[in-house]
Amino acid sequence: MGVRQRYRGRIAGVGSSSGVRVVVGWWDESPFGAFADAMVETASGHRVLLAPSEEVAELVASTYTFDEVRLEPVAVVPRPSGGGWTVESPSLAVTVALGGRTALGRWLRLVPPGLAGSPAFATLADPVARVALRGVRTRGVARAGRREYYGATDVRAVTALAGTFDGADLGALRPVDPPCRFGFSSTPRRPSVTEVTTTIVTA
Structure with a gap:
């Protein structure tokens, strides 16, 4: 059966007019406690990769592919009334504004949360995600041979972006295009925040 680790939180994926694409994971529950990367x-x-600890860096870097790994604090501060996030680290400062639930998000809200976040549902959803969301996979095999399942439970649109990376202005919000090349799955082309339960199965 393997050993299962479960991560519950949300993933924001955005593109910018500077050409920089950013994916932020903000996790409420994980084997490492609450954290952001x-x-x-x-x-x-x-x-x-911007990771807050060696343990998180080791996990993420063994799952995805990076040219550089930086160990630094990553903080996420929610804006009032659920209107967005501010992400702060020594390298990255970005604020995203959130709009309404997308059509996919409305559909996902009809699925019982326990089912939507399960590996079984992620397996069933994968063929649909490949066609409907270019570059997106809801299951796959990571670099270390681990199996990963992404069970989405909600999706909200990102409507605006402001910030910097390494001191350079990101510019305005744009689609995530071309897709990010971190691993077997990319973030959706449309800038969005996805509520997700990620299950990692190791041998």
Whole structure:
């Protein structure tokens, strides 16, 4: 059966007019407690992981592919009334504004949460996700041979972006295009925040 680890939280994926694409994971529950991390791909294709601890860096870097790993604190501060997030680290400062639930989010809300977040549902959803959301996979095999399942339970649109990476302005919000090249699955092309339960199964 393997050993299962479960992570519950949300993932924000955004593109920018500077060409930088950012994926932020904000996790309420995990084997490491609550934490946030960020994956950044620059316009030139340089892939950077920002991780708050060696344990998180080891897990994420053995799952996805990066050209550079930086150990630094990553903090996420919610904006009032659920209007968005502010993400802060020594390398990255970004604020995203949230809009309403997307059509996919409305559909996911009809699925019982226990089912929507399960590996079984992620397996069933994977063929649909591949067709409907370019570059997105809801299950796959990571670099270390672990099996990963992404069970989405809600999706909200990101409507605005402001911030910097390594001191350079990100510019305005744009689709996540081209897709990020971190691993077997990318974030959706439409900037969004996805509520998700991630299950990792190791041998």
